[in-house]
Amino acid sequence: MKKFNFGKNLTAGALFSAMLLMPLLAFGQTRIQMPKNKYKIQDDIRIGQQASQEVRQQMPILNDSETTRYVQEVGRRLVNSIPQQFQHPEFQYSFQVVNARDINAFALPGGAMYVNRGMIEAARNEGEMAGVMAHELSHVALRHGTAQATKMNNPLNQILGVGAVLGGAVLGGQGGAQLGQIFAQGYFTRFSREYETQADILGAQIMADAGYDPRDLANMFRTIEQQGGNGTPEFLSDHPSPANRYATIEREAAMLRVNNPIGRTAQFERVQSRLRGMQRAPSSQEIARNAQRYPNGQNGGQNGGQNNPMANGRYSSRVSLPSSQYRIFNGGGIQMNVPSNWQQMAMSQSEIWFAPDGAYGDQGITHGALVGFSQSRNGNIDQMTQDYVEGILQENTYLQQTSNYSRVNIAGRQGYATVLQGRSNVTNRNEVTTIYTTQLRNGNLFYIVTVSPQNEMSNYDYAFRNMIRSLRIND
Numbered sequence: 347m348k349k350f351n352f353g354k355n356l357t358a359g360a361l362f363s364a365m366l367l368m369p370l371l372a373f374g375q376t377r378i379q380m381p382k383n384k385y386k387i388q389d390d391i392r393i394g395q396q397a398s399q400e401v402r403q404q405m406p407i408l409n410d411s412e413t414t415r416y417v418q419e420v421g422r423r424l425v426n427s428i429p430q431q432f433q434h435p436e437f438q439y440s441f442q443v444v445n446a447r448d449i450n451a452f453a454l455p456g457g458a459m460y461v462n463r464g465m466i467e468a469a470r471n472e473g474e475m476a477g478v479m480a481h482e483l484s485h486v487a488l489r490h491g492t493a494q495a496t497k498m499n500n501p502l503n504q505i506l507g508v509g510a511v512l513g514g515a516v517l518g519g520q521g522g523a524q525l526g527q528i529f530a531q532g533y534f535t536r537f538s539r540e541y542e543t544q545a546d547i548l549g550a551q552i553m554a555d556a557g558y559d560p561r562d563l564a565n566m567f568r569t570i571e572q573q574g575g576n577g578t579p580e581f582l583s584d585h586p587s588p589a590n591r592y593a594t595i596e597r598e599a600a601m602l603r604v605n606n607p608i609g610r611t612a613q614f615e616r617v618q619s620r621l622r623g624m625q626r627a628p629s630s631q632e633i634a635r636n637a638q639r640y641p642n643g644q645n646g647g648q649n650g651g652q653n654n655p656m657a658n659g660r661y662s663s664r665v666s667l668p669s670s671q672y673r674i675f676n677g678g679g680i681q682m683n684v685p686s687n688w689q690q691m692a693m694s695q696s697e698i699w700f701a702p703d704g705a706y707g708d709q710g711i712t713h714g715a716l717v718g719f720s721q722s723r724n725g726n727i728d729q730m731t732q733d734y735v736e737g738i739l740q741e742n743t744y745l746q747q748t749s750n751y752s753r754v755n756i757a758g759r760q761g762y763a764t765v766l767q768g769r770s771n772v773t774n775r776n777e778v779t780t781i782y783t784t785q786l787r788n789g790n791l792f793y794i795v796t797v798s799p800q801n802e803m804s805n806y807d808y809a810f811r812n813m814i815r816s817l818r819i820n821d
């Protein structure tokens with residue numbers, strides 16, 4: 347079965363829209379409670395190290411010692427201002443600059459932070475840059491990555507197994523999901539609004555302690571908004587709105603006292619003009635295009651800028667059965683069991699395919715499944731389901747719809763299932779494709795499509811049912 351591009355692709359972050367509580371206000375400054383976390387400190391460190399390795403493979407680190415040293419210096423000042431109860435001496439905070447144009451930054455569990463060059467260039471002063479860094483440090487100090495995994499109830503070895511990074515980028519959306527495969531690998535967990543608010547508040551406190559005006563964190567969100575380019579900044583979709591953010595930070599700042607805050611510094615201006623004088627940094631999308639590779643790092647890794655990760659696949663008449671071992675796929679707000687011998691391929695930031703070796707190639711997949719989500723035009727699930735199925739039929743003319751739409755339960759919500767069948771040109775056998783759809787809280791369509799030759803269905807039935815039964819959608 348071949349791919350069908352349905353409507354506008356969404357970024358992984360668009361799944362999230364949960365409204366969560368704000369921390370309680372206390373005198374002096376807001377008291378922040380460490381979220382519940384079943385993981386050990388060492389787990390944060392291991393996850394972060396593994397993820398950091400991946401990041402270095404996939405993102406160009408800026409090789410400019412003056413800039414890096416400066417960012418590290420600001421970073422250390424902030425780290426020293428993390429309140430004692432949130433300090434974890436085992437964590438190793440490190441700071442690297444990514445040579446990417448987008449205004450963004452993210453930090454991994456255990457303390458590795460990556461600041462985009464574009465963020466430093468966009469900031470109006472050192473305080474704004476420090477604000478974003480303080481926000482990201484707060485996610486690390488509050489262990490939001492593993493706290494989020496605690497909520498999702500993931501066993502550690504499975505987090506490590508899939509390389510889920512559990513880091514939070516300062517921006518969601520296009521800018522936040524740096525690479526297509528980030529969705530595939532569950533690279534960035536989108537933090538809940540509750541965690542974002544916590545990071546803003548703790549970030550403000552850290553800034554004040556380090557001698558910065560906490561309002562600069564809020565100012566940076568305005569700067570981002572102004573420079574965000576085309577219309578609505580994407581981080582609106584999964585982060586608190588800038589207005590709310592601003593209000594929260596202002597409220598906190600009013601309770602914090604900073605005399606003579608650090609604003610523009612000569613060092614900042616020197617580094618900024620240095621960066622502006624360099625060759626233009628590539629955008630995240632350009633980086634992604636140049637670095638497309640198999641998400642699991644197999645099949646030779648790099649494949650020379652191919653956009654379609656399926657293109658390197660080879661069809662085989664002998665495809666191994668779905669493994670009885672499952673791993674947990676966790677990314678883009680969805681979690682699901684997947685046979686451990688299936689490769690995963692990000693087809694876009696909103697769609698991922700799973701297939702064993704020998705079952706994928708330039709004609710799509712012959713055995714396996716795909717999941718994705720798609721933006722609603724009218725919020726009508728019946729219509730969207732029909733549109734999606736028609737698109738699949740148009741792209742795969744050998745298929746015909748052989749069942750009505752039946753009502754099914756998907757991730758605890760109502761949905762539809764329908765079956766398409768036809769003789770595949772690749773296998774020369776009758777193929778059975780089942781399309782499951784349901785709706786996200788924000789109205790968008792979520793779909794899972796399973797594919798196998800009819801005469802092998804009994805071997806695949808359990809795997810498909812396990813995927814669907816285990817599916818959880820965090821929206």
Ligand SMILES: [Zn+2]
Nearest residue numbers: 514516542545
């Ligand atoms: Zn954040």
